[in-house]
Amino acid sequence: MEEVLDRAAQAAREWGGTSPDDRAAALDAVAGALDRESAELVALAEWECRLPGDRLRAEVGRTTFQLRSFAEYLRSGAVNGVVIDHEDVHWPPGPRPDLRRMLVPLGPVAVFGSTSYPFAFSVAGSDTASALAAGCPVVVKASHSYPDLADRTAEVVEEVLPKGVFALVHGRRCARQLVLDPRIKAVAFIGSSRVGRELHHLAATRPEPIPFYGGFGSVNPVFVTPRAVAKRGGEIARGFAQALSQQSGQLCTKPGLLVVPEGFAGDVAAEVRALRAEPLFNKLVAKRFETGVEALSAFLDVLVEGGPGAGGHAPTLLRTTAADILAGHDEALDECFGPVSVVATYRDSNELLELAAALPGQLTATVQGEDDDVLPELVAELTGRAGRVVWNQWPNDIATTPAMHHGGPWPATTSPFHTSVGVRAVERFQRPVVFQGFPSHLLPEVLEDNR
Amino acid sequence: MEEVLDRAAQAAREWGGTSPDDRAAALDAVAGALDRESAELVALAEWECRLPGDRLRAEVGRTTFQLRSFAEYLRSGAVNGVVIDHEDVHWPPGPRPDLRRMLVPLGPVAVFGSTSYPFAFSVAGSDTASALAAGCPVVVKASHSYPDLADRTAEVVEEVLPKGVFALVHGRRCARQLVLDPRIKAVAFIGSSRVGRELHHLAATRPEPIPFYGGFGSVNPVFVTPRAVAKRGGEIARGFAQALSQQSGQLCTKPGLLVVPEGFAGDVAAEVRALRAEPLFNKLVAKRFETGVEALSAFLDVLVEGGPGAGGHAPTLLRTTAADILAGHDEALDECFGPVSVVATYRDSNELLELAAALPGQLTATVQGEDDDVLPELVAELTGRAGRVVWNQWPNDIATTPAMHHGGPWPATTSPFHTSVGVRAVERFQRPVVFQGFPSHLLPEVLEDNR
Known part of the structure; x- marks a missing residue:
């Protein structure tokens, strides 16, 4: 565990500094690898999760679609949240300097896989894909419900990503340790509110509090x-x-x-x-x-x-x-x-x-x-x-589209602002930084003029 | 206090349901009223805050500029965060329904005025303006440093806003009460980290945790x-x-x-x-x-x-x-x-x-x-x-521009994602909701087709 967290912390700088295009290519590679191994993974899931093959094949399709959606979002540039205000000495409340805002990654993210969706909200699911898209290394805590499927999926993912950017861990004891470790900078959790609320409390009260994105479910009246x-x-x-x-x-x-x-x-x-x-x-x-x-x-x-x-x-x-x-x-x-x-x-x-x-x-x-x-x-x-x-429809299905908001006020989730489905899920793992008065050659590439 | 909170809770539905244009007009009215009363307010502030008149006049200018910036942002429509995905039976991972996302207000907000800026980050400052712009009623806890100025400013603001949408309270005991009250749905705080961290902890651990936007300052190396x-x-x-x-x-x-x-x-x-x-x-x-x-x-x-x-x-x-x-x-x-x-x-x-x-x-x-x-x-x-x-500049001045990010990672603030300056400050008080499969006549106006 120590080693996993060390590697994630070390990988954070390099992965966070990659260009959006490079991260897009990596996400496409993960999607491609999952597609290639789909038959084996689905067979494993049928056995371990007691779900029908057709249902699982569709879920793998959703998972690779999600990964490719984030890749597309990265290539569109929208993911960087760039706002540029040029210097203006006549700005009404007083002269303003050159200001260039962008989004930067938070750092290593812990992801807790869901039981209900062994692919789409798990090892290579929406939380992992969005954190990777943001430029954050990911440590996944495997669901106890399908340890073998989680391991095999993790192998497929790890093989196509740079070292340290992705890791899988098992075991109940890992949960608290991940949430409390200072190298972890955010947590995404899908699961029971009993466990989730306890972990949320740890995240909110540790010496450096970190965002905890818990999706706990609700009665959906x-x-x-x-x-x-x-x-x-x-x-x-x-x-x-x-x-x-x-x-x-x-x-x-x-x-x-x-x-x-x-x-x-x-x-x-x-x-x-x-x-x-x-x-x-x-x-x-x-x-x-x-x-x-x-x-x-x-x-x-x-x-x-x-x-x-x-x-x-x-x-x-x-x-x-x-x-x-x-x-x-x-x-x-x-x-x-x-x-x-x-x-x-x-x-x-x-x-x-x-x-x-x-x-x-x-x-x-x-x-x-x-x-x-x-x-x-x-x-x-x-x-x-x-x-x-x-x-006049039923709420069960959660479409993966730009407008989707899968979230909601407490106690359904721990953050009413964020969605765990759709490309905006990436915002959970990014924060803004503004550069004031910088020369072009010291700015991140996405903030240069004439981009 | 009870009465103030009751009125705020009652006002939340109506104020939250106003059109962005109506809220823009209200913010313009607040700015106009402050401009009209500027001479009296500045004189009061010179006496109570020991700050020079020129400096204070500039700050009133910044304050009314901020209010009008939020009004402009409201009129631009960007404040609603609308994303519309029409129904698409051929959407790759499976047919998708009509989905329309927008931002809605959180509900009544408690604002703690700053000592350093008796206008721009106080009674009618950036926190108040952004919460009102979001559609949230505001209860301001006055800074102990200028009670008379706070009262007079509050009178000016209250007179031009609908009843219950704005209130001012005094006294140290109010602080905890505001943060813990179930009618309050978010808190904006500028001040010392000693007090701020205590209130942040209360907000994060109350039965319904609420967002607490604390700006605590830093050494700004x-x-x-x-x-x-x-x-x-x-x-x-x-x-x-x-x-x-x-x-x-x-x-x-x-x-x-x-x-x-x-x-x-x-x-x-x-x-x-x-x-x-x-x-x-x-x-x-x-x-x-x-x-x-x-x-x-x-x-x-x-x-x-x-x-x-x-x-x-x-x-x-x-x-x-x-x-x-x-x-x-x-x-x-x-x-x-x-x-x-x-x-x-x-x-x-x-x-x-x-x-x-x-x-x-x-x-x-x-x-x-x-x-x-x-x-x-x-x-x-x-x-x-x-x-x-x-x-190669100095960090003191905080320009009010769209690109500005006034915030930062813990312990400088309690939320690395949010700015307290610039139009994006409004995002602190809004959450997304998506409408699925709705007929036009039951949708909020901003989500209708042909807008």
Whole structure:
């Protein structure tokens, strides 16, 4: 570990000083290497993560697309955040000097791989790609869920990058050590809020506090209006059941709270009851899921009793009311990872809006609506509480596009400003520096005139 | 206080929902009101802050310029950070929905006014202007140094803004209360690191952690190369003496550490010895200054003994060596607010670079150089440690321009990503939200097509 961190610290200067074009070429090389080894990696992941091959092949495609998007962003020059103000002795509040701003890398970054996405948010995933794009060496802490896949992926990545720029470490003890080490300058974490909050606290209170980008997940509430039920209730119930069970509910964007008019819960239950049991990632995830459902069942009515059986875990559906949540029985607002969700009924649009206003920060919030009067107020309320607001779709999929914001207010994440998906993810690992009055030959190349 | 916070929380929705053009008009109105009341405000400040009238009039000019810059930025539309990706079923990693990203305000912001700038970084200063521009109500905690000026300025501001959008509070007890109150969603603080770090810790560890933008100051090292001494030693010594004594050293950008070749310290001392005594802001600042100098004098040689006398405090110059600092005697690396600085001599360029590499995070770092070999490495080292790197000028003045970055790595500030000067200061109080699949009539106006 000492050696890994030393190498990362030593590599930081050189890697941070490479041109954006050189870093783009390196990211393309990583993408190319993953493509070449895709068949072997997918086979390993099928075995270790219990996920279907098609799903995994698509995820490798997403991962290499991400890497190449960052490469493209690097080549566009936008990544440098350059702003140039030439000297102006007539500048109104007083003469101004020549000022040239750019973004520079923070230094070595620790990345904690996610369980749900063994490729796209893991060893060579979005966090790693964006930190490398910023010019930061990366030390990945492997997820305990797929140690062999992590090792093999790391070999593929390491082979095409300069020495010291990338490393993989294993083991729970590494986590604290990485976050506390003075050579580490930022942390990206996807995982449980239990572990994540502890690490976040360490990062915020160490002698030199560092940014900690934790994505913890949320219940991703879905609000269904009366007119939407009247017009396409069946379609909504089916869509919800599918969204709840996608990847056995093991997604940070799973809708964990469905807010519906009284009388619609039965239709939803019928669809959830028809779902098949599917395997969970591993025993630890299954154990945590069972404990979580047990805790929820102590407070809420069970509408559909899923749980373990042949072939895996069948989805569970619980029931509460908006009034109960507003009265302080808010167990339904805590995420439970896996195939479980809570349906909460409301009596009128006041209750709907009150519930929306009582939500903690969310990654996503969804509205299934038609031309109901309550919509403008509901959308405004959700905009104040979520990183992504979805209209008449489901929140699960996170498109890799420039406009995407995958993040949200606390407690969904630890930094409401930053996205972990899309090219802007690179901003998490860059800070501005401005050069004042410098001659051209001493400026970084991207700040020279006539570029 | 309760009432102030309630009004701010209530105002947040309405103010956050105003159009950028409306907020621009409000900022222009604040600027206009300050211009109209300028004579009275300056007279009050001369009396309360012991600063010269010309200096204060220029600062009011800077303050209204800042307000109008944010207004212009609002009208330009750039403030909204809009990115639109239309639906694309052929998007390579999988079909993408319509995604529209914009920036939304965080909610009520607490602003702690600075002692050094009673206008530009105070009641209606850059922090207040940028938070208002973002759409956040502001509660200002007045500096204890000019309560009457703060009150009068607040009256001028409050009169032209909607009710609840702006308020001023006094008293040390307010500080903790503001930072801990759940209605406050971000804090901007300029002041001593002693108080600032305590408040930062509260902000980072409260049940809902919030961003805390603390600007604590730094020693702002100036590195002088041998060739620069040979070519223009006299000019550099005079320039340094002027920079050290500007506003009696009561600036967060005062050069507090001058790193020079052996043999040059005497020339610098001669210039510092010739400086006049000037008054400090008030007794508390004077007391803290005297204590700070006493502490430094216990460890370092006194080259020029300034201290209290007729007309105020004359500048003090202390002396150490790069070798001593590198051996762990690093008292010279801690800021002492007021007219004092430390000159550190180095023997060769290795020692110069080692010292640069040993610096904690700085607001600014300056090089006085000619065509010395050491420059590229020195500049690279300082770029890794400062928010602004200055070439053959002095760091004191902070131009209000789009490229300016007034910030820097810990411990100079608490957030290396953000500037407190220039239009980008608004980003501290905004977070992204992306709307997925929304019909035009439910989108915020700035996200509609054909804008």
